[in-house]
Every structure is written in structure tokens, then in C-alpha cells.
Amino acid sequence: MINCAIAGLGRWGRALVEAISNEPRLRIVAAVEPDIASAERFRATHGLAPTASLDAVLADPAVDAVLLATPHSLHKTQVIAAAAAGKQVFCEKPLALRRDDAAEMFAACRSAGVVLAVGHNxxxxxxxxxxxxxxxxxxxxxxxxxxxxxxxxxxxxxxxxxxxxxxxxxxxxxxxxxxxxxxxxxxxxxxxxxxxxxxxxxxxxxxxxxxxxxxxxxxxxxxxxxxxxxxxxxxxxxxxxxxxxxxxxxxxxxxxxxxxxxxxxxxxxxxxxxLTAELSAFADAVEGRRPFPMPEADVLAxxxxxxxxxxxxxxxxxxxxxxxxx
Known part of the structure; x- marks a missing residue:
């Protein structure tokens, strides 16, 4: 079982939570959402434990991976921090608004030996x-x-x-x-x-x-x-x-x-x-079965x-x- 935390419970973050329920190898164990009131009902319905910040998630040894459905400008900092913490990363597209920022993210994850999967469903x-x-x-x-x-x-x-x-x-x-x-x-x-x-x-x-x-x-x-x-x-x-x-x-x-x-x-x-298909591909990559079918070269291009x-x-x-x- 790959224990995941999700950051961002907007429309697309909620769609990822729904999709992950169909992939038995992945389980959401925590959710980070600044607008707590807007997501309270959804979080309670799906039994998602609220977490104060992404830093708390990254410091939790029980969390294996993070799913990022956050504003684009936050991705670079969040991905690099997740890599430094040894967490597997699934990030919604676009990974970055600049090609060089994305290259830095891939380099950080490669150095840390973790997967960086980009959600082009x-x-x-x-x-x-x-x-x-x-x-x-x-x-x-x-x-x-x-x-x-x-x-x-x-x-x-x-x-x-x-x-x-x-x-x-x-x-x-x-x-x-x-x-x-x-x-x-x-x-x-x-x-x-x-x-x-x-x-x-x-x-x-x-x-x-x-x-x-x-x-x-x-x-x-x-x-x-x-x-x-x-x-x-x-x-x-x-x-x-x-x-x-x-x-x-x-x-x-x-x-x-x-x-x-x-x-x-x-x-x-x-x-x-x-969505379930891409999350299953993420699980495959984390387990070392096969690379995620969104190559770094394609993301950068x-x-x-x-x-x-x-x-x-x-x-x-x-x-x-x-x-x-x-």
C-alpha cells in the first residue's frame, strides 16, 4: 500500500481523490487545504485527515507520496521539498510555467531517487x-x-x-x-x-x-x-x-x-x-514495474x-x- 497525502482540494483535487478510490494500491491518508471551510464536507465524507501544512505531511514517515493539485506557481517549491523528504510525487499539469523550473524539479527527484509523475490525463x-x-x-x-x-x-x-x-x-x-x-x-x-x-x-x-x-x-x-x-x-x-x-x-x-x-x-x-489510469501508472512507477508514461523529455518539450x-x-x-x- 502506498500512503498518499493530497495538497489541494479544489475541483481537480477532489476528482483525484474520487479516482484514487478505484486504485487499491494507493490510499489517501491526509489532506492539505488552506480553505478548510470550503473542503470540510468533502474531507469528512471521504474520511480525510486534515493537515495543517505540506511541511507537516513531508515530515510524516507514514506518508509515502504526495499528490499536488495546487496553483502552478507553487509546484516548484513543493516538488523540490517533497523530493528532499524522500516522497514520491504526482503533480498536476502544468508542472511549471517555465521549462527550466520543470528541469530543476526533475533533477531534484532524480537525485532523491523518487518518481515525478505529471498529470496529463x-x-x-x-x-x-x-x-x-x-x-x-x-x-x-x-x-x-x-x-x-x-x-x-x-x-x-x-x-x-x-x-x-x-x-x-x-x-x-x-x-x-x-x-x-x-x-x-x-x-x-x-x-x-x-x-x-x-x-x-x-x-x-x-x-x-x-x-x-x-x-x-x-x-x-x-x-x-x-x-x-x-x-x-x-x-x-x-x-x-x-x-x-x-x-x-x-x-x-x-x-x-x-x-x-x-x-x-x-x-x-x-x-x-x-484519472484512475494515470494514478495506476503512478503506482506502477513507484513500485518499479514500469516508467511513468509521460517522459521528462516530453514534459520539457x-x-x-x-x-x-x-x-x-x-x-x-x-x-x-x-x-x-x-
Missing amino acids: RRFWPSMQALRAVVAGGELGTILHVEGHNSNENSQAVTQGWRLSSEESPGGGLTGAGLHVLDGFVSLLGPARQVYARLNTREAGPPPLDTATLAIEFVNGVSGTLATIRATPFYWRVHLFGTKGSAEVLDEVTMVLRKSGEAPATMRYPAVDT TLAAFEAALQSMQIGHPVNCHLACQ
Whole structure:
């Protein structure tokens, strides 16, 4: 049994608690939440012992791992402190707002001999796993272009707090929703070389009325576009175009395959609980069964492109990813 403490009992922290109940190797034994009143009913319902601070959790020898569902700006300090205390770490995305900060976190965990798992749950979507298999199998020929979109109506319910902060969640919807697509791109195509991004803002909200658009050039020569909007209903699309056909993922379980001379084929896959799946992968990594399927190189490449996009939004020109991270 891996005894875990969770820091952060907001919407996503609560979702992790619910998901972990389906993974028998993990058990939540403590919860850290500054806003005690807001989480009291949830904590009591799930039998979570309240803890005054993350420091108290890290000093507790009964705690083996920490799950971080905290504001992004806190991740670096918290991850490095957890590593120093010998705790395994699961941290929600984005791991950091700067690529170099993330690199420091990985280095700290590597030196301490503990796992650092980053919660990009859409990597576990059956449709995205199928898309990666299609690309790896060469069915689409030479990949030329990728298009992606993620809108997330959850933002309509966010009327206050750190998720609306331009410091905590810069780039409009890019930090919360668009980063999922950017990570999907990296998992399929590898690192980006250059990003040209724009953020169009109409009203500060809430809900915020902004759109973020990115034009991306990948190191392997593939071009890409990405858009994300916070105020419209949920929509997901990742569409790869190759010399022999295209493959388009439309949701968690649906992929449309189009090949030259053939009618489009719509594939549907059995749904899975992706939060439980990523937490099970974390348990596997902690137990030494297999590495967590979100390699450090992918995390850093995603954040390099993210950081370049934020810089491009500010200066109005394309930014090379390696330059944004110096």
C-alpha cells in the first residue's frame, strides 16, 4: 500500500481523490487545504485527515507520496521539498510555467531517487493512444501537418480564484485546456522549433472571453495550428495529415481515419477512467514495474513550446523554443 497525502482540494483535487478510490494500491491518508471551510464536507465524507501544512505531511514517515493539485506557481517549491523528504510525487499539469523550473524539479527527484509523475490525463484517452499507434505504424505516410483545438466550458463556472489570474494561468485558455493539445502534439511529433502565438481578449470576465491561437513549426518539419477558447462548450480535436491519409481524434473514444481512395472509417474505443489510469501508472512507477508514461523529455518539450507561445503573445513575433527558455 502506498500512503498518499493530497495538497489541494479544489475541483481537480477532489476528482483525484474520487479516482484514487478505484486504485487499491494507493490510499489517501491526509489532506492539505488552506480553505478548510470550503473542503470540510468533502474531507469528512471521504474520511480525510486534515493537515495543517505540506511541511507537516513531508515530515510524516507514514506518508509515502504526495499528490499536488495546487496553483502552478507553487509546484516548484513543493516538488523540490517533497523530493528532499524522500516522497514520491504526482503533480498536476502544468508542472511549471517555465521549462527550466520543470528541469530543476526533475533533477531534484532524480537525485532523491523518487518518481515525478505529471498529470496529463488525456494521454490515457483510448482515442489518443490509438492515434499514436497509427502514427507509429506509418499508416498515414509522411506526416505533414497537425491541427488541434480544445475549448473547455468548465471555465464558465470559475468566477474567482487563482485560475483566473494572468500570473497563474497565462495565455488565456492555453494553460488550462490548450496545454493538453500541445502535449498531445509533442507525444505524436516530438519537440517544437518555433511558435507564433496570439491572444485575443474581449472582456476580462468572469467568464473570460479570450481566444488563443498558435502556429507551430516542429523540429521534424511538420507544421501545426492550435486554438483554445475558455468560454465555449467543451470541444476537442487533434487531426494529423499525412501523405497517405489523415486521422482525427474528436473525443475520448472516437477517431476518424481517412485514407486515399477509401471511405472515412470512424473508430470507437471502450471508455476508461483516465484519472484512475494515470494514478495506476503512478503506482506502477513507484513500485518499479514500469516508467511513468509521460517522459521528462516530453514534459520539457511541451513547456518549452508553451513558454515560447507566451513570449510570442507578448512581443507579437514568432519565438524559437530554445530562445524562450534561456
